[in-house]
Every structure is written in structure tokens, then in C-alpha cells.
Amino acid sequence: MKALIWQGKKDIRYETVPDPVIEHPRDAIIKVSTCAICGSDLHLFDGFMPGMESGDVMGHEFMGEVVEVGRENSALKKGDRIVVPFTITCGECDQCRRGNFSVCERSNRNKDVADKLFGHTTAGLFGYTHLTGGYPGGQAEYVRIPFADKTHIKIPDGLTDEQVLFLGDIFPTGWQAAVQCDIEPTDTVAIWGAGPVGQMAIRSAVLLGAKQVIAIDWVPERLEMARAGGATVINFKDESVVERLRDLTQGKGPEKCIDAVGMESHATRSIDAMYDRAKQAVMLETDRPHVLREMIYVCRPAGTLSVPGVYGGLIDKIPFGASMNKGLTWRMGQTHVNRWSGDLLNRIQEGQIDPSFVITHTVPLSEGAGMYETFRDKKDGCIKVVLKP
Template sequence: MRALCWHGKKDVRVDNVPDPTIEHPRDAIIKVSSCAICGSDLHLFDGFMPSMKSGDILGHEFMGEVMEVGAENKRLKVGDRVVVPFTIACGECDQCRRGYFSVCERSNRNKEMADKVFGHSTAGLFGYSHLTGGYPGGQAEYVRVPFADFTPVKIPDGLTDEQVLFLGDIFPTGWQAAVQCDIEPTDTVAIWGAGPVGQFAIRSAILLGAKQVICIDRVPERLEMARGAGAIPINFDDESVLDRLKELTQGKGPEKCIDAVGMESHATRSFDAIYDRAKQAVMLETDRPHVLREMIYVCRPAGILSIPGVYGGLIDKIPFGAAMNKGLTFRMGQTHVNRWTDDLLRRIVEGQIDPSFVITHTVPLEKGPDMYKVFRDKEDSCIKVVLKP
């Protein structure tokens, strides 16, 4: 089959690779009908995630048709149409029973490696390094899905791929980011990043009743999309984020802040951004946490910082004294996708939201390597890329 494979920094290729097979009785084989390039994939493309190997199949946002099921999989049948969450969950361990699916205790088959890096292993993830299990990803014609009697989301008739594909990652990720904020009707929610996750966080915060939603970015078409959803845009190239947030909150600061950027903040003018790039260049720091620092500084005392943006390693010069003395609450982590999918699917069916709004490019799988570059460099007004194998 054809698949998009990682061969090093900024080197993604379309390769012919062996078709997946059933390896465990709970497995299923999915024929991919649609997949997407996620902002998290760019961290792999840019070489910031450790433990990638040449030839690894990329992609963790995909859906399709069930072609084969293992002998113990009684939930799925051949022909079922499913979206597959990027977090692989067994559904049976202590963490899964508590709803913490992104830290499933059984799905990371490289648990010993993850234990050494994180102290305790996280869940396995599709197409996202050997630190998270080394599972082949979904930017391919076929995918083997472990624990497929629990993880996949069955899709009812009448919904297009474009309406439901993002249930596998960015819609639940934006939703969880907003839910973690405990939004109240009097809250201002400030969201850094107007990419796909930021766009869903904006709409989620509005659905959850925030008084005011502000979005910080510098890409005009992304800020315009945020404005269209009801958010107040701030272009950090044109105005001071700190001054504008003070103005919009009467000097109090936003009660809730969401980091939808993560390790590759693209701030360029501030001293700390220059400092981060210099340390990163000589491998003294892995991530660029400008957004995290800024959120700590501007958030209203007793506020909440929600962090769906991915961080991969070590960060420096975090004003933790400010965070402690202001009484800020941090909530973060990979998304517990299956906790949210039933509710979000219902909202799609009822017409509360059509997630396809975020798609700007739909191309064949073979054009995936080029689209990684277009998406990374925000060329051609690119916000979200869907690939068709």
C-alpha cells in the first residue's frame, strides 16, 4: 500500500509499504477514506520529537471503512464506517475506567522507554514516534487499529467524511481545552494560536458560554476565520498583546488562557523568543515556550491555563514564581478523545457545528509531502489539509 513516511527532518515521502495485518484478536483493519495533516505532525516534520525512525508511517487523524476484524472484536463488523481517535485506549485499565484515555496504561507497547522519559508511560498514539508506541499512522491506504473493540467511533449514515473526520483529534482537543477552563458566563477566554486547534477552541469556548473570546495570532486569514466565529482578533505583529488584553479586560486580564501553539512558538520580536531560538540552535533547550510565559504573565490571578499545545521536552525561564503567587491552575495533556466523542457527534448531527469549516485544502495522498511544506509555511492561505488515499 501507499503511505506517507518520515525519513528525517523536513523529509516526508510517499512509500510503498506492506499492508497491515491482524496481530491481536481485538484488532481491526481500516481502509482509510480520509486523513489529515495535524499541527502536531509538523513537530515531527521539523525534527522536534525524539525516537522517530526512517520509514515510520505518519498521521494520527483518519477515518474509513472496516475491512477486517479480529476474532475477539464483537463491536465492529466489516463495512462499518468509523473515525479512529489518535489516542489508543484499551478501555479496561484504571486510567481508562476513570476516563483518562490519553494515559491508558496498556496501549503503549514501548512502555519502558516512555517510563524512563516521563516517569510513567502515556498511552500509545498513532504515527507519533516510538516513545508513544511506534504505531504506524493513518496517512496511508490501510491502518491496523489495536483495541478496535473500544477506540473507534462509529459514524451514522448521512454525515460526510469532512463533517466527522476531526472527531479523531482537533475537535475534541479544542473542546477539552475549553472544558478544562471551567468557563463561566462572566469569563474572558484568551486563545493563543488560530490554527485548527485554536479555531475549535474558539468555537468550543463560545458554545460553553464565555462572555468574550480573544484570539492571538499573526496570520490574517486565520484571524479572519476567528473573527467570523465571534472572537476578537489580536495580530501580535501589529499591536501589543499585553496592552490590548488589558484594554479588553479593563486591566484585570483574561480569567482563562489557552495555549493552542505549543513547542514551536513563532514570536520573533521579543527578547525571550530570540533567547529560545538561540538555545534551541545549540541544543540547550528543546521547545520554545514564549506563549506559555506570556499566558502566565497576563492571566488574571486565580485563573486557569489550559494547554492543548504539544510540548516535547525541556523548557527554560518559566516564571513559576508568578504562577504560584497568582494562584494559577494549569491543566494540560493529550486529549481523552473518547470522553468527548459521543457529545460532539451529537452536536454535529444536531447542526450546532459543522467541523468542515476549517478545511482549506483537499488533495490526493500523493501530494502529502508538498502539503506538509505548504501547511508548515502557511502558504496559499492554508489552515487545514485533508488527504484522500
């Protein structure tokens, strides 16, 4: 079969790889109908995440038709149409029973490595590093789904791929980011980053009843999409985020702050951003945490910081004293996709939201390698790329 594979930093290729096969009785094989490039994939493309190996199949946002089922998998049958969550879940361990699916205790087949790095393993992930299992991803013609009897979302008739594809990652990620804020009707929610996850967080905060939602970015197309979703926008290249947030909150600061940027903050004019880039260049720091610092500074005392943005390693100069003395609550983590999927699927069916609004580019999988740079550099108004095998 054909797939997009990682061959090194900034080197994604469309090549032939072995077809997947059933390896465990709970497995399933799907024929991919639609997949996407996620912002998290760019961390692999740019070489910021450790544990990648030449030939790894990329992608963790995908869906398709079941074409083969393991003998112990009674939850699926051939012909079923499913979205696949990016987090692989056994459904049986203590964390899965608690609904903490992104920290499943059994699905990371490289558990010993993750235990040493993180203290405890987290879930296996599709198309990500070998720290999370090294499972082949979904930017391919076919994919093996481990623990497929639990790691799936069945899709009813009448919904297009584009409407439901993002149930596997960015829609529940934005939703969880907003839910973690415990939004009250009087709250201002400020969201750093108006990429795909930020866009979903904006609409989630609106659906959850925030009084005011503010989106912070610099790309015109993203800001316009955020405005269309109900947000007041701040272009950080044209105005001071700190001063504008003070104006919009009568000097009190936003009660809830969401970091939908993560490790590759693109702030350019601040001293701390230049400091981060210099330390990163000489491998003294892995991530660029400008957004975290700014959120701590502007957040209203006793407020909440929600962090769906991915961080991969070590960060520096975090004003933790300010966070402690202001009494800020931190909530973060990879997404517990299956905790939210039923509710979000119902919201799509009821017409509350159509996640396909975020798609700007649809191309064949064979052209996917070139789209990584287009997506990363925001060329041609690119916000979200969908690929068709």
C-alpha cells in the same frame, strides 16, 4: 499499499509499505477514506520530537471503512464506518475506566521507554514517535487499529467524512481545552494560536458560554476565520498582546488562557523568543515557551491556564513564581478523545457546529508530502489539509 513515511527531518515521502495485518484478536483493519495533516505532525517534520525512525508511517487524524476484524472484536464488523481517535485505548485499565484515555496504561507497546522518560507511560499514539509505541499512522491506504473494539467512533449515515473526521483529534482537543477552563458566563477566554486546534477552541468556548473570546495570531486568514467564529482578534505582529488584553478586560486580564501553540512559538520580536531560538539552535532547549510565559503574565489572578499545545521536552525561564503567587491553575495533556466523542458527534448531528469549516486544502494522498511545507509555512492561505487516499 501506499503511505506517507518519515525519512528524516523535513523529509516526508509517498512510498510503498507492507499492508497491515491482524496481529491481535481485538484488532481491526480499515481502508482509509480521509485523513489529515495535524499541527502535531509538523513537530515530527521539523525534527523536534525524539524517537522517530526512518520508514515510520505518518498521521494520526484519519477515518475509513472496516475491512477486517479480529475474532475477539465483537464491537465492529466489516463495512462499519469509523473515525479513529489518535489515542489508542484498551478500555480496561484503571486510567481508561476513569476516562483518562490519553494515559491508558496498556496501549503503549514501548512502555518501558516511556516509563524511563516520563516517570510513567502514556497511551500509545498513531503515527507518532516510538516513545508512544511507534504505531503506523493513518496517512496511508490501510491501517491496523489495535484495541479496535474500544479505539473507534462509529459514524451514522448522513454525515460526510469532512464533518466527522476531526472527531479523532482537533475537535475534541479544542473542546477539552475549553472544558478544562471551567468557563463561567462572565469569563474572558484568551486563546493563543488560531490554527486548527485554536479554531476549535474558539468555537468550543463560544458554545460553552464565554462572555468574550479573544484569539491571538498573526496570519490574516486565521484571524479572519477566528473572527467569523465569534472571537475578537489580536495580531501580535501589529500590536502589543499585553496592552491589548488589558484594554479588552478593563485592566483585569483574561480569567482563562489557552495555549493552542505549543513547542514551536513563532513570536519574533520579543527578547525571550530570540533567547529560545538561540538555545534551541545549540540544543540547550527543546521547546519555545514564549506563549506560556505570556499567559502567566497576563492571566487574571486565580485564573486558569489550559494547555492543549504539544510540548516535547525541556523549557527554560518559566516565571513559576508569578504563577504560584497569582494562584493560577494549570490543566494540560493529550486529549481524552473518547470522553468527549459522543457529545460532540451529537452536536454535529444537531447542527450546532460543522467542523469542516476549518478545511482549506483537499488533495490526493500522493500529493501529501509536498503539503507539509505548505501547511507549516501557511502558504496559499493554508489552515487545514485533508488528504484522500
